Amino acid sequence: MSERVEHGRDDEIAQIRDSVRALCAGFPGEYWRGIDRERAYPAAFVDALTKAGFLAALIPDEFGGSGLTMRAAAAIMEEIHASGCNGAACHAQMYTMGTVLRHGSDAQKNRYLPGIARGELRLQAFGVTEPTSGTDTLSLRTTAVRDGDHYLVNGQKIWTSRAEYSDLMLLLARTTPRDQVKKRTDGLSVFLVDMRAALGHGLTIRPIRTMMNHATTEVFFDNMRIPADTLVGEEGKGFRYILSGMNAERILIAAECIGDAKWFIGKATAYAKERAIFNRPIGQNQGVQFPIARAYAQMRAAELMVQEAARKYEAGADIGAEANMAKLLAADASWAAADMCVQTFGGFGFAEEYDIERKFRETRLYQVAPISTNLILSYLAEHVLGLPRSY
Numbered sequence: 445m446s447e448r449v450e451h452g453r454d455d456e457i458a459q460i461r462d463s464v465r466a467l468c469a470g471f472p473g474e475y476w477r478g479i480d481r482e483r484a485y486p487a488a489f490v491d492a493l494t495k496a497g498f499l500a501a502l503i504p505d506e507f508g509g510s511g512l513t514m515r516a517a518a519a520i521m522e523e524i525h526a527s528g529c530n531g532a533a534c535h536a537q538m539y540t541m542g543t544v545l546r547h548g549s550d551a552q553k554n555r556y557l558p559g560i561a562r563g564e565l566r567l568q569a570f571g572v573t574e575p576t577s578g579t580d581t582l583s584l585r586t587t588a589v590r591d592g593d594h595y596l597v598n599g600q601k602i603w604t605s606r607a608e609y610s611d612l613m614l615l616l617a618r619t620t621p622r623d624q625v626k627k628r629t630d631g632l633s634v635f636l637v638d639m640r641a642a643l644g645h646g647l648t649i650r651p652i653r654t655m656m657n658h659a660t661t662e663v664f665f666d667n668m669r670i671p672a673d674t675l676v677g678e679e680g681k682g683f684r685y686i687l688s689g690m691n692a693e694r695i696l697i698a699a700e701c702i703g704d705a706k707w708f709i710g711k712a713t714a715y716a717k718e719r720a721i722f723n724r725p726i727g728q729n730q731g732v733q734f735p736i737a738r739a740y741a742q743m744r745a746a747e748l749m750v751q752e753a754a755r756k757y758e759a760g761a762d763i764g765a766e767a768n769m770a771k772l773l774a775a776d777a778s779w780a781a782a783d784m785c786v787q788t789f790g791g792f793g794f795a796e797e798y799d800i801e802r803k804f805r806e807t808r809l810y811q812v813a814p815i816s817t818n819l820i821l822s823y824l825a826e827h828v829l830g831l832p833r834s835y
């Protein structure tokens with residue numbers, strides 16, 4: 445799109461959008477192509493975002509953060525993606541701290557949040573998924589067993605993104621065996637692990653090379669000893685704490701998808717106007733313009749759901765349904781726009797230098813992570829529509 449599409453923004457959010465765009469202009473396609481080729485971490489980009497305070501958007505002022513609203517945070521992620529950049533290298537820094545903020549002790553908040561806000565402490569790693577249990581989080585096998593003033597952690601996580609570039613990890617582990625809990629959601633606990641102390645002392649990180657550049661890893665715990673005061677909230681209540689943070693994650697990832705969709709639509713529109721075949725712009729053909737128009741309408745509809753979810757989040761409402769629908773619709777919109785964009789560019793859509801194939805690979809992820817489309821649909825079927833539980 446030559447002109448960007450923004451509706452219902454207030455002045456503060458408009459300024460934030462402008463600042464994010466200005467920052468992102470310093471990280472053009474060549475930068476992302478280079479690190480994509482090398483599967484390198486975009487350290488300079490993350491550093492710039494951190495210094496500008498954008499990653500501390502949701503940390504309240506009292507802990508040194510920017511104390512911004514969810515809509516402002518979503519606008520930051522959207523603009524990053526609409527500018528052709530990728531927030532996946534650092535988005536967790538924005539929302540993972542929410543679990544500490546809501547459920548941590550005062551001592552934990554005072555100890556960690558100001559450092560996270562200043563960017564001196566990186567809380568980028570979120571260790572939930574395991575190779576054997578996958579989506580079935582309640583079947584995870586990593587255990588944390590109390591041993592005096594410590595817990596001993598054993599097990600394995602997979603897809604723990606950014607673990608190599610994080611100081612802290614929010615870890616979900618089983619503290620009570622599954623057959624000894626009254627409710628199936630009990631018995632899991634959350635820990636804020638200092639990976640700097642644990643690395644080489646029971647903690648091993650192995651990178652996984654993926655379709656797109658994502659700095660994801662598998663993580664092994666072999667008698668990793670962590671202080672008992674790293675437990676967040678009450679022992680055994682961790683699953684609820686993690687769930688409560690997932691709504692924020694879904695809204696922010698959905699905003700990234702909207703940004704991606706805008707980027708694809710913008711690229712396709714500009715190209716369809718300028719590429720002349722049979723002596724006229726390809727965009728003059730309805731066979732080319734209709735898919736672009738359809739992707740635009742789909743993006744706008746998804747954008748409304750993302751805004752609605754963010755608005756209700758700010759109002760403190762229960763937004764399980766809206767956060768899930770925002771993620772579902774936005775991920776579908778970005779994937780549809782990506783596919784349309786490749787088609788509009790024809791052969792050039794596959795050429796590295798146009799960035800489309802890279803963004804295409806990057807945006808595919810959101811059909812699977814942080815929650816796969818099927819699991820959102822089963823959530824809506826069961827919890828919104830009252831259909832029988834399917835699993």
Ligand SMILES: Cc1cc2nc3c(=O)[nH]c(=O)nc-3n(C[C@H](O)[C@H](O)[C@H](O)COP(=O)(O)OP(=O)(O)OC[C@H]3O[C@@H](n4cnc5c(N)ncnc54)[C@H](O)[C@@H]3O)c2cc1C
Nearest residue numbers: 570571572573578579603604605812813814815816818835
């Ligand atoms: C690049 C990347 C980064 C990630 N980053 C993180 C991270 O930082 N931290 C973290 O904890 N996790 C992370 N994940 C994990 C991600 O959340 C999971 O991959 C995702 O939740 C799906 O789990 P799974 O891969 O184990 O798939 P599985 O659970 O094995 O499912 C495989 C397929 O079967 C479908 N399926 C399974 N059960 C059902 C059912 N009952 N009904 C219908 N369909 C079903 C799923 O939808 C999916 O399509 C990441 C994943 C990737 C690929």
